[in-house]
Amino acid sequence: QVQLVESGGGVVQPGRSLRLSCAASGFTLSNYGIHWVRQAPGKGLEWVAVISFDGSIKFFADSVKGRFTISRDNSKNTLSLQMNSLRTEDTAVYYCAKFETGTAPFDIWGRGTMVTVSS
Amino acid sequence: EIVMTQSPAILSVSPGERATLSCRASHSVTNKLAWYQQRPGQAPRLLIYGASTRATGIPARFSGSGSGTEFTLTISSLQSEDFAVYYCQQYSNWPPWTFGQGTKVEIK
Numbered sequence: 001q002v003q004l005v006e007s008g009g010g011v012v013q014p015g016r017s018l019r020l021s022c023a024a025s026g027f028t029l030s031n032y033g034i035h036w037v038r039q040a041p042g043k044g045l046e047w048v049a050v051i052s053f054d055g056s057i058k059f060f061a062d063s064v065k066g067r068f069t070i071s072r073d074n075s076k077n078t079l080s081l082q083m084n085s086l087r088t089e090d091t092a093v094y095y096c097a098k099f100e101t102g103t104a105p106f107d108i109w110g111r112g113t114m115v116t117v118s119s
Numbered sequence: 120e121i122v123m124t125q126s127p128a129i130l131s132v133s134p135g136e137r138a139t140l141s142c143r144a145s146h147s148v149t150n151k152l153a154w155y156q157q158r159p160g161q162a163p164r165l166l167i168y169g170a171s172t173r174a175t176g177i178p179a180r181f182s183g184s185g186s187g188t189e190f191t192l193t194i195s196s197l198q199s200e201d202f203a204v205y206y207c208q209q210y211s212n213w214p215p216w217t218f219g220q221g222t223k224v225e226i227k
Binding site: 037 | 151153155157161162163164165168174206208210211213214215216217218219220221
C-alpha cells in the first residue's frame with residue numbers, strides 16, 4: 001500500500017525549533033519530489049515547501065522563507081523539514097505529499113503531524 | 120502569485136442530489152487544476168487532476184470541467200461519504216502552489 005507517514009510534531013515554545021520527518025512505504029521515496037502543506041486549526045490548506053526527487057531544487061512559501069529548511073538523504077531514505085524560529089502562526093497540521101516529476105498534482109498525502117507553537 | 124477563489128463557501132445538498140462547486144483562478148492555469156476532498160479528521164485526497172481526469176479509484180459520480188480561469192467540480196448524486204470540504208489547487212505557475220479557500224458540502 002502506497003503511503004506517507006509524517007512524524008516529529010509536538011508542542012514547542014515560540015522561537016524554538018522542531019524537525020519533521022516524512023517516511024514512505026509501498027514506493028521508493030527517492031524517485032519522487034515531496035511537498036509540505038500545512039493546515040491551521042479550522043483553516044484551509046497552505047503550501048509550505050517543496051524538494052525535488054534528488055534534492056537539487058527547493059522552494060519555500062514567503063511565510064517560512066529563511067526560517068524553514070528542507071532536506072533529503074536518498075541513501076538513507078530520509079526526508080526532513082527543519083523549522084526554526086517558530087511562531088504561534090506556524091501552529092498547524094503539517095502534511096507531506098508526493099508528486100511525479102515536473103508539473104504535477106499532489107497525488108499521495110500523509111495523515112499529518114500536529115505542530116503547536118505556544119508559550 | 121495566482122489566487123484561487125472558490126464558491127460557494129458552504130453548499131447544502133440533500134443525499135442523492137447533484138452538487139456543483141466552482142473555482143476561479145486570477146490568471147490562466149490552462150488545465151493544471153486539481154480538486155481534493157478532505158473528510159473531517161482526514162488528510163486531503165486527490166480527486167481530479169488536469170481539470171477533468173479522475174484520480175485512481177475515484178468514483179465516476181465525480182467529474183471536473185473547465186480550463187483557463189474557470190473550473191467546476193460536479194458530484195452527480197451525493198452519497199453520505201461525499202459530505203466533506205473540497206479544495207481546488209493550481210499547479211501551473213509556481214512557486215507558490217496555491218489552493219482555494221475550500222467549499223464545505225454539508226447535508227441539507
